[in-house]
Amino acid sequence: MRVFEEEKKRALERLRRGGADEEVEELLQQINSLDEFFTTSSCSGRIALICLPEIGAKREARFIGKWHRPIRKEEVFAAMSDTPSSENGDIWLIAQSPIVHVACRSLEKATALLRIALEAGFKYSGIKAISKDKGKVVVEMMSTERMDVPLATDDVMLCNEAHLDFIVSKANFMLERGKGKLKRFCYRLRELE
Amino acid sequence: MRVFEEEKKRALERLRRGGADEEVEELLQQINSLDEFFTTSSCSGRIALICLPEIGAKREARFIGKWHRPIRKEEVFAAMSDTPSSENGDIWLIAQSPIVHVACRSLEKATALLRIALEAGFKYSGIKAISKDKGKVVVEMMSTERMDVPLATDDVMLCNEAHLDFIVSKANFMLERGKGKLKRFCYRLRELE
Numbered sequence: 415m416r417v418f419e420e421e422k423k424r425a426l427e428r429l430r431r432g433g434a435d436e437e438v439e440e441l442l443q444q445i446n447s448l449d450e451f452f453t454t455s456s457c458s459g460r461i462a463l464i465c466l467p468e469i470g471a472k473r474e475a476r477f478i479g480k481w482h483r484p485i486r487k488e489e490v491f492a493a494m495s496d497t498p499s500s501e502n503g504d505i506w507l508i509a510q511s512p513i514v515h516v517a518c519r520s521l522e523k524a525t526a527l528l529r530i531a532l533e534a535g536f537k538y539s540g541i542k543a544i545s546k547d548k549g550k551v552v553v554e555m556m557s558t559e560r561m562d563v564p565l566a567t568d569d570v571m572l573c574n575e576a577h578l579d580f581i582v583s584k585a586n587f588m589l590e591r592g593k594g595k596l597k598r599f600c601y602r603l604r605e606l607e
Numbered sequence: 608m609r610v611f612e613e614e615k616k617r618a619l620e621r622l623r624r625g626g627a628d629e630e631v632e633e634l635l636q637q638i639n640s641l642d643e644f645f646t647t648s649s650c651s652g653r654i655a656l657i658c659l660p661e662i663g664a665k666r667e668a669r670f671i672g673k674w675h676r677p678i679r680k681e682e683v684f685a686a687m688s689d690t691p692s693s694e695n696g697d698i699w700l701i702a703q704s705p706i707v708h709v710a711c712r713s714l715e716k717a718t719a720l721l722r723i724a725l726e727a728g729f730k731y732s733g734i735k736a737i738s739k740d741k742g743k744v745v746v747e748m749m750s751t752e753r754m755d756v757p758l759a760t761d762d763v764m765l766c767n768e769a770h771l772d773f774i775v776s777k778a779n780f781m782l783e784r785g786k787g788k789l790k791r792f793c794y795r796l797r798e799l800e
Contacts, residue, residue, distance in 0.1 A: 504777075525737050528735075538731060538749075539733070540732070540733015540734055540735050540747060541733055541734035541737075542721075542725075543718075544714065544718050544734075560753065561755045561757075562753060562754045562755065562756075563756045563757075564754075564756075564773055564774060564777050567773060572767070572769055572770040573766075574765070574767050574770070576765055577765040577766055577767070577770070580760060581756075581757060584697075584757050
């Protein structure tokens, strides 16, 4: 089990240096206080504007706006007008659910965590990797809150203002609901102790 | 191992009776031809129009259009105008990736399947459940192709025609890309034999 502890130490060091989104900090602390678990990455959920050279080339996606809080339509327009018009592509507004990766010391601990995650509303959670000796099992916690809305292409805004208002209100609602699930999950975590 | 075989028999019987989307049939046949695996549910990917009483109450979502093939903007308008105006709510256009659930006879077989799924582009795949005796492990194969676009609320269409054209073209592209990944996965399946 030596390896697991060494990896945990390094992960906590990275977390201390890099920090995490405010809304997910309590959850990370709680998980990391348990001997059999440590977190390797996290996001509390976000709304973003991305520019894609073509659909799906997500690796080449360029963020032109990123928020971990509810936003206003005006912020979308501002981010878009700050983007040089020479850099053509499609602009998408995306909303993403909270996501947390947790390393677990055994398969039993991983399935216990997975069950709680699924029950707390993180429906897209699953075990992503199992080390050969089963001494480390990685669980990805993810929820269903997500939007991917194409707004503009080659500098032409296709979304009218009333529609953008509507889209932004839905994205804000999703963001809040994701954060609510983080709280619900925190409450259930004591079952793992 | 008796239980696994009996469950497989029942699952194949359900599949025979219920059928599956054409584009996913070959993949199901290939998986089910392997002793250590059977499929429990599947969808080849789809575009749908749903009516939601409020965001997130997905259980109460009502489908007002559903297609496993590329669509035209006119089909969206037609499905919307066929919906009684008394039934208020938000209308969303959604595109969903292929999804396949596979029961595996052991953890080793499940992780082998998971690896191939991830490498074939099914990035949101994961192990969803492990039976207590580890004699059945369920892998969910899912890809990143997804769109969730709110179009209308309380009978007011907020999306203009040019924007809907753009949205539909992106949804069609995602559908095709999802089906391409199904083919890629089929090709890799021989590694499990």
